[in-house]
Amino acid sequence: MYAIVEIAGQQFKVVKDQKVFVHRLQTEEGKQVAFDNVLLIGDGDNITVGAPAIDGAQVGAKVLKHLKGDKVIVFKKKRRKGYRKKNGHRQSLTEIVIESIAASGAKKATKVEAKKAEPAKAEKKVEVAAPKAEAKPAAKKATAKADDLKKVEGIGPKIAETLNAAGITTFAELAKSTPEKIAEIISDVRGNHVPDTWPEQAKLAADGKWDELAKWQDELNGGKAE
Structure with missing residues (x-):
């Protein structure tokens, strides 16, 4: 039996006892975790497809450890501008092992997702928009004083x-x-x-x-x- 399940915003095809690296979860190492956003389950010739998720289906797993992935180099360059910028990035990951796949009868599990910083981004947008509104009156004054x-x-x-x-x-x-x-x-x-x-x-x-x-x-x- 296999399943296609969404974990922390990514979709994985998993089977029992398989180890999977996913985006960092908030669950502590050694704890059990369940994912109920199961999109498809295959058992031999029988395939069940959700709309979008299968009601009652669940994939159980255990958190093995938290780690960081391989370093990825991000290099930016602008031609003839003298602009070059080099950064390294290591993605925070969690290694889990699939322990069970239930096709039905599972209770709704608490969603475990990667940490997000959406509220902070929204606050930055509000702060940046304020100076633009203040700059308009100054431009109008300069135009009004100009002579032909x-x-x-x-x-x-x-x-x-x-x-x-x-x-x-x-x-x-x-x-x-x-x-x-x-x-x-x-x-x-x-x-x-x-x-x-x-x-x-x-x-x-x-x-x-x-x-x-x-x-x-x-x-x-x-x-x-x-």
Whole structure:
């Protein structure tokens, strides 16, 4: 007679007097243990299949000893990133010997499973989620203060994006900068850009002198004085 039984989350095909290594059980060494999640029992030509388990079936065993399995090396590497990590792992196991297989009439046994740490994982998820919620308001504030730098003659979408990435997001910040510094920041943007008048235009925009700025921009050509 043989049986297919689930023990500590794993399925095993067992027969009487067979020794089996399973995930660590909480039962002490030398004690008896029973498993009632029997999925299939075979006795010669007679095969009984559960749905999913066979009601009343049970596999009895004895805990021989607790031990650790062979070391498994876990090596992680990311190409061209300089990342390498090497860890060793030894699985905690329990050696049991099958003493009996009962096809029916057994009482419900107390489930013996490997130790789990699910509550601890749930607590970690809650703690990690809190900082993400706090970071959103700060991002909104930074976006609300930004000015449309494209209103300065000679600044297009790509240049405005490059200046924002460099920390220049308002007319006041652009007015404090120098043409030389601006030219260095936008050096990778295609085109012939002359930022000589950009700080002065930004100063007028920051002061709200839009009429004066518009009159001056009519005399400029792509931000350059004609």
